[in-house]
């Protein structure tokens with residue numbers, strides 16, 4: 001880097017100071033996240049469930065439970081990651097989107113692309129249109145865009161549509177979540193997904209009901225297969241609304 005570039009970079013840092021994508025604290029140019037968040041953030045380590053993407057200690061899924069083939073996530077939805085997701089949702093924080101999106105793309109590379117799985121398109125879990133207008137953006141679509149750019153696969157928007165404004169899933173019990181999400185999505189242009197292998201993106205997986213319903217909707221519209229990647233996945237201790245008992249019979 002030339003001296004001029006160096007000065008330019010320093011000036012940019014003064015005008016637009018770098019912030020931790022998770023908590024928003026100021027960070028140095030050589031740091032990706034702040035030191036507190038790097039202690040707190042929990043990456044998902046093997047062994048991992050090859051269906052839901054949770055660490056095996058927290059997986060209660062069974063074969064055939066989900067319409068999607070598999071989900072992968074880089075992070076556990078806890079502490080630092082939770083803060084970052086919150087920033088992305090409510091603070092319009094593009095650097096948080098980039099941080100999560102790049103981690104998601106890495107997970108897609110190692111878990112899918114390296115095994116020879118190829119995608120025709122990337123889709124973010126849609127929000128109801130009035131909600132997008134209120135917030136100004138849909139963070140799942142922003143994540144999907146980063147992933148799509150990173151793996152060089154087209155991003156499809158306005159194809160999978162949320163046609164009903166349902167209650168927020170996190171406010172409901174496990175059984176209510178499944179009922180609450182039924183029939184909420186539709187595919188506006190089935191020809192765009194017909195015969196395609198789709199990569200679905202979202203910020204958090206809790207019960208997996210939303211990903212599952214989107215996958216069902218896409219498969220009904222003729223998609224060949226649906227795979228998922230989410231920035232974070234909730235483990236049992238982070239899901240107080242879902243009673244441990246609900247997992248006993250494998251009904252997640």
Ligand SMILES: [Zn+2]
Pocket residue numbers: 020021022023024025033034035036037038
């Ligand atoms: Zn931080």
Ligand SMILES: [Zn+2]
Pocket residue numbers: 049050051052053054059060061062
């Ligand atoms: Zn599982």
